Amino acid sequence: MTISCLTSLGPFVAAIVALFIAIFHEQLSRLFWHPTLEIRFENQPPDSNLMPVTNIRSGAQADCYYFRIRVYNTGNTRAENVEVFIEEVRRRGADSTFERWRNFIPLNLLWSHYQQPYFPAIPQGTYKHCDLGHIIDPGRRQEFPGEDYAPYAVTQQQTLLYLALIVPPSTGIYLVPPGFYHLTIVAVAANARLTRRTIEINQTGRWFPNEPDMLREGIGIRLL
Numbered sequence: 001m002t003i004s005c006l007t008s009l010g011p012f013v014a015a016i017v018a019l020f021i022a023i024f025h026e027q028l029s030r031l032f033w034h035p036t037l038e039i040r041f042e043n044q045p046p047d048s049n050l051m052p053v054t055n056i057r058s059g060a061q062a063d064c065y066y067f068r069i070r071v072y073n074t075g076n077t078r079a080e081n082v083e084v085f086i087e088e089v090r091r092r093g094a095d096s097t098f099e100r101w102r103n104f105i106p107l108n109l110l111w112s113h114y115q116q117p118y119f120p121a122i123p124q125g126t127y128k129h130c131d132l133g134h135i136i137d138p139g140r141r142q143e144f145p146g147e148d149y150a151p152y153a154v155t156q157q158q159t160l161l162y163l164a165l166i167v168p169p170s171t172g173i174y175l176v177p178p179g180f181y182h183l184t185i186v187a188v189a190a191n192a193r194l195t196r197r198t199i200e201i202n203q204t205g206r207w208f209p210n211e212p213d214m215l216r217e218g219i220g221i222r223l224l
Contacts, residue, residue, distance in 0.1 A: 178205030
């Protein structure tokens with residue numbers, strides 16, 4: 001092929017390249033520019049801490065431990081419409097094997113302070129807290145609607161972990177009685193692949209009014 005022929009092909013090649021970029025621009029952008037979600041947790045403040053809670057209707061007050069997971073965006077662009085949900089709950093039996101909690105329904109968790117299932121955007125290099133659940137002083141539990149569940153053989157001295165699900169099912173599965181559990185947590189965004197982590201919870205059922213004692217002896221939570 002002569003030089004003149006190659007020169008004449010220049011505009012044609014340029015047009016093909018421009019068309020290719022126009023068609024696959026979004027796919028190419030996602031290949032190099034995308035958010036990456038990570039789930040992190042530490043069983044200490046600010047992820048876990050003691051705060052007072054008030055029943056707005058009755059004015060009753062009680063101590064309450066709140067537990068929140070961090071959803072980080074370690075990618076190079078912001079994550080949009082981010083949601084987090086519990087995909088599965090498994091409980092350890094007497095034989096030390098984990099069995100799926102069959103009554104559990106996969107449901108979204110609520111974002112801390114916003115109390116919404118979707119967070120508009122998490123900028124790159126930052127994180128937002130998502131509520132995992134809370135434990136209220138068992139001695140005051142009956143003064144707060146939805147914090148107790150009759151079918152559970154739990155005394156007024158034992159704790160219940162209230163999962164921060166978007167809705168509390170009437171079956172009571174949002175209340176976790178004492179036991180050893182594995183929760184599969186999923187975080188996903190409109191423009192990011194999902195990430196999945198397992199959270200191990202040792203819900204001893206014991207209540208401690210002192211924060212360090214509660215987070216060491218009352219409930220153990222860690223990422224696997």
